[in-house]
Amino acid sequence: MTGKVETHYGGSSNLAEQIANDLRAKGLEPAELTPADFEALDEFHFRGRAATLELAAQMRLTAQSKVLDIGSGLGGVSRTLAETAGCHVTGLDLTPELCAAAAEISAWLGLAGKTDFQQGDATELPYADNSFDAAITVHVAMNIPAKHRMYAEARRVLQPGGVFAVYDILQGEGGEMIFPAPWAAEPSISHLATPQEMETLLRGAGFKLLDSIESTAESLRWLEERTASTGPPPPVPITTRLLFGDGFREMVQNQLRALRERRMLTWSFLCEA
Numbered sequence: 015m016t017g018k019v020e021t022h023y024g025g026s027s028n029l030a031e032q033i034a035n036d037l038r039a040k041g042l043e044p045a046e047l048t049p050a051d052f053e054a055l056d057e058f059h060f061r062g063r064a065a066t067l068e069l070a071a072q073m074r075l076t077a078q079s080k081v082l083d084i085g086s087g088l089g090g091v092s093r094t095l096a097e098t099a100g101c102h103v104t105g106l107d108l109t110p111e112l113c114a115a116a117a118e119i120s121a122w123l124g125l126a127g128k129t130d131f132q133q134g135d136a137t138e139l140p141y142a143d144n145s146f147d148a149a150i151t152v153h154v155a156m157n158i159p160a161k162h163r164m165y166a167e168a169r170r171v172l173q174p175g176g177v178f179a180v181y182d183i184l185q186g187e188g189g190e191m192i193f194p195a196p197w198a199a200e201p202s203i204s205h206l207a208t209p210q211e212m213e214t215l216l217r218g219a220g221f222k223l224l225d226s227i228e229s230t231a232e233s234l235r236w237l238e239e240r241t242a243s244t245g246p247p248p249p250v251p252i253t254t255r256l257l258f259g260d261g262f263r264e265m266v267q268n269q270l271r272a273l274r275e276r277r278m279l280t281w282s283f284l285c286e287a
């Protein structure tokens with residue numbers, strides 16, 4: 015199971031080099047860009063950086079905070095938190111190619127001292143109890159069947175009172191998801207929980223639920239605007255499409271239909287350890 019998820023997300027072993035070459039071919043020098051410029055590539059979730067900033071505002075972060083980003087991908091969420099709160103963020107991700115590229119992008123953007131990236135499994139975190147002041151996970155659990163283990167691990171590594179922000183894709187009441195989707199080319203690696211199941215899972219792991227917010231309508235609007243491409247082009251003309259090639263178009267069309275038909279939902283949960 016784990017191998018299939020890594021294979022789905024891991025493409026090139028030289029992802030950072032490929033990104034740097036693509037940027038230079040378009041006249042852009044990686045080290046002259048800002049974290050916000052990379053949004054279309056490295057904030058791999060609905061509503062991109064704006065959604066991360068909304069979560070960050072609720073996480074009570076300070077410059078002293080030690081934060082864990084579970085399923086950090088190319089590191090956009092980690093860098094946005096580190097840049098805006100001045101905190102230190104450790105990103106953990108199952109896919110080694112993404113961890114290596116995330117570290118390289120942080121180095122380009124002068125955030126290597128504020129972020130580090132480590133390969134690992136969210137259901138078996140390689141950290142001691144109470145290691146972090148806050149944690150976040152964005153669009154990750156849809157690949158994880160053992161969600162009870164993932165959330166128990168998040169609770170274990172957090173200090174009591176620490177905030178855990180969860181933003182994920184959930185199962186809606188409109189029917190099964192349509193594949194391929196960006197998180198799964200086929201159903202065997204897709205494991206969507208319903209909003210009710212999420213609340214039970216998070217409480218069962220020992221979290222106090224502070225807030226839960228549905229954002230499906232906003233996600234649909236955001237994706238419709240992006241696909242209509244009437245707005246200004248992103249500052250960096252490289253998007254998450256890089257990871258999936260031409261198959262990404264079908265994935266996006268399936269997401270649009272699934273959001274409209276409420277087969278998939280987006281929700282965030284703010285919890286306290």
Ligand SMILES: C[S@@+](CC[C@H](N)C(=O)[O-])C[C@H]1O[C@@H](n2cnc3c(N)ncnc32)[C@H](O)[C@@H]1O
Binds near residue numbers: 057087090112
């Ligand atoms: C859609 S991406 C989201 C990445 C990032 N959170 C973001 O929002 O930009 C999902 C990520 O979850 C990671 N992932 C999936 N299963 C995981 C697991 N069991 N442990 C850690 N990471 C996992 C994948 O490797 C991938 O990088």
